[in-house]
Amino acid sequence: MKNICFILIMALFSCKQSETKVNIIDNMGKYITASAIDETVKELESKYPQSDRELIGRGVKLVSEFWSSGDGSPDEFKEFCINSYSQDKKALADRFSKNLETVFGRFSQVGKEMQFPIHVEDGDLLPVDEIFASWSPFAHVSDDWFDNKLAMILHLNFPYYSLDERNAKGLQWTDDENAAVNLGLYFASRTPGRIQQNIDEISTRAEMYISNYNIYMHNIVDEKGGRYFPEDMRLISHWGLRDELKSNYTDRTETGLLKQKLIYDLMIRIINQEIPQEIINTPGNDYCPVNNRFFRNGRDTVPEREKDTRYAFMLEIFRASKAADKYSPLYPDAIKRAFDQGLEMTFDEVETMFTTFLSDPVIEKIGGFIGRRLRRPLRAYDIWYDGFKARSSINERDLSARTVKQFPDAKALERQLPNILQLLGYGTDRAEEICQFIAVDAARGSGHAMGAAMKDDVSRLRVRVPETGLNYNGFNVAMHEFGHNVEQTVSMYDVDNYLNSGIPNTAFTEALAFLFQKRDLDVLGFKENNPDKARLAILDNYWHAFEIMGVALVDMYTWKWMYANPDAKPEELKAAIISIAKDVWNKYYAKVFDVADSPILAVYSHMISYPLYLAAYPIGHLIEFQLEQHLEGKDFAKEIDRIFSIGHCSPNVWMTKATGTKLSVEPFIKAVTNVMDEINAQVDD
Ligand SMILES: [Zn+2]
Structure with missing residues (x-):
């Protein structure tokens, strides 16, 4: 979660800078010549003959990419690198770790306090509350840390490791090595305030x-x-x-x-x-x-x-994001920022996973099965077929009668959190230990979980609690949020080094929360007696992943198209998206539905309001499946505790540490193929 918080925080960094300053930043990366870099590296190598030469080279090169004329002359650049290079990396990393925890932890506490009145049902709202809530204490951190060169010291001493390197070496790294690599991921862009403000402003309008x-x-x-x-x-x-x-x-x-x-x-x-x-x-x-x-x-x-307003917005967001490209030497386009930086998976890797999944012949069998259940030929909108939801054999009214009595208000839920963990298999002491860091508030809006960005802070579980008490639907949401809170707590408190805290990305966050949400009836003590539930759940998850993967591919290909056609007009983008959506449809969906040329995969609003985010959903489905399969027959609490405390590393390294294999579509395809074989065997009987 830290990583996600961090990316969100970076997006919030915006600051009004004077035009002169902006222009000076504009020659970032072009100001320091190759020969100045060479000289600096050579001098550092002779000053520190014991040091890793390759790392020195990488660090100096990286600083040069962030360095602009406003930061000092080429001679000052050289002097800065010589004087700021540290041989005692451990001491320096520890200092950064401690101070980053203070800054991010305290500022996030401040932010949460400012937002408290608008998030929590706690008295009347005042007109000023919205202004307090939209003020960000993080706004100037990036500018300040580049200006005073803390960010440069960081890049010089903890150079960036590419995703390939992190995937290849991550399993062998010690905690300290992993922390140093994670530290190198901070402050990856030096986007000027006016450009970030423009992105924020257009995103808000969208x-x-x-x-x-x-x-x-x-x-x-x-x-x-x-x-x-x-x-x-x-x-x-x-x-x-x-x-x-x-x-x-x-x-x-x-x-x-x-x-x-x-x-x-x-x-x-x-x-x-x-x-x-x-x-x-x-x-x-x-x-x-x-x-x-x-x-x-x-x-x-x-x-x-x-x-064509829909498409005009996408182009505006694209152009605003593209303007930030040259300030992000490590992730020089918005696609790389969303994938390599945000998801820590490359576009190509994600695309291959999705197309492998979508191309597997098992999906035609599932389509056929849905057609038999619906007793009609499939239509394009059956991508949203909902009939695999194993309808609970227990009446929802009975469940609500139970939950409103057990959880009359937010505080009652908070008191019972340790109990809930025990019902999931946690020991008494461990349950108490975790839950002391989780507070429950009655939300004004929908449920959410707000994590802590430092030890010593609590994470907050927010859920809507009606006057009459928490109904079953609310309890189900609360279990999801509680999953977030437990993960947030364990991945913060049970990871020694702050720089290693958290989990890989949003897709993981959601997958982990679903593990809790799905166990809500166990917690309430209701035994399901629907023997098909497990099989249907796999089909439901699979069909949902099938639907959203196509949607995500359309989003991904659209951004590729915009980068190839940066001057497109809204009507041209519209034609392109419709054609992309139909292509994806005809390649992977037409044969399942026996319907050609549907553009329906282009309907998602995320493409406008959360661009390049959709891929996280199907990845979440894959993670959830792989984790559930791994948990089968194991001690849930013990295993979850271990997995939540792995900490932040690349998704593939994390998955390997969690389940023994990297993230892949194959186990899911295999499981659903078995389910379909069983179902078809039953039909044959
Ligand atoms: Zn969630």
Whole structure:
């Protein structure tokens, strides 16, 4: 989590700099000549003959890439390197470790305090609360640490190790060596404040655009003017639309199918940007997505379509991000920053995993099985087929009756956290030890977990607790967040060196939280008696991964296209994305559904509001599967405790330490192939 926090923190670094300063940073990387670098390296080598020559070379080269004329003359550069090179790396790393913990830990405490009123149900909100909440204590750290050269000292002494090197050598590294490598990952960009501010500002606008992209479903009609959705139903694109489509799998009547088809057609109109502007976030006028007819005050009217706004936002974000490229010598484009830096997996590695998964013939068998269950040919929107959810054999009302009594308020949940851990197999002392660092608050909004960025701080479990007590749905969310909190606590307190604390990335965070969430009924003491549950759960997870991998590939290929066509116009980007989405569809989905040319994989709103993030979801599915398989038959608590305390290293090294093998799609494919063989054998019987 530390790594994620760190990346988020870096994104928050923004600062108003004077134009002169900006211009001086602009010659970063071009100012120090190759011969100046050579001379510096030679002098350092003769001053420290015992030192690792290769590391000296790397460190000096890296500092030169961050060095601009504003930092000093070439002679001053040389002098700085000679004087700042340290032979006692351990002492220097320890000092950085201690001070980074103080800075990130305390600042994150301050940030959490500032945000407390807007996150927690605790009295009335004041108008100033929003300003306090949006102020970031981290805003100037990066600028300050480059200006006073702390960041340069760091890069000189702890040079960057590439992902390949980290994957190849990570398993052999001692804790100290791993910490030194992790330290080298800090301050990887020196993005000027105005450029970062621009990215933040456009991202905020894009998020607002998406969060206001609601459709009033009562106004969505079929060709005959038939209305199928309730009056108060307002759905956000794409999440709300998708979830409503999913919920209609339980309606086996003609109406259920009609509603799904209307939602699908609506999504296609959004992708194609044929949707009338007046339908977005505005109730009152009817729209038929099947034939694209619009009725203003009941009269058939030719509307203004949404004018490729969706794609204009993507281009704006792309251009703002691209402007930061030259300040990021280690990750010189936004794709590398999302993959190599954020996920610590390369684009190619992720692409190969996804396409291997998508190409496996087992998916056609699952498609066939879904068709048999639905008793109809598959349609493109069946990528969201929801029928593998093992419906609990226990009534949700009974479960809620139990949870509201057991957890009347947030504090009751907090008191019982050690109990919950014991029910998952933890010993009394260990459960108490972990839970002393977890506090529960009643959330204003949806549930979330906020970790600590230092020892001595607590992580916070936030969940919405109605007046009547925590219902089952809330408890289920709380278990997910609790998974985050336990991981946050163990990966901070049980990792000796602060620089090694945390886990690899967001995909891991979520996978680990699901391990807890899935065990919620065990904690409540309800025994499931659905023998197919395990098999269905594998199919459900697999089908979901299948869906989201295609979506992620579209996002990934779109960014490649934008880098190849940096001056594209919104309508050109639209045409490109539709063509990319259809290509991915035709390659991996068409044969499963027997439907060609669907652009549906382009509907996800993440592409606009969280660009290059989608790949984390399917990776999360793969991690979750591999971990569950590893945990089978083992002592859950003991094993989870060990895994959570591995600390931060590259995902492949982490997975190997956790499960014995690196992250891979093969075990998942194998397991689901077995499940399908069993199911087909039953049918044959
Ligand atoms: Zn989560």
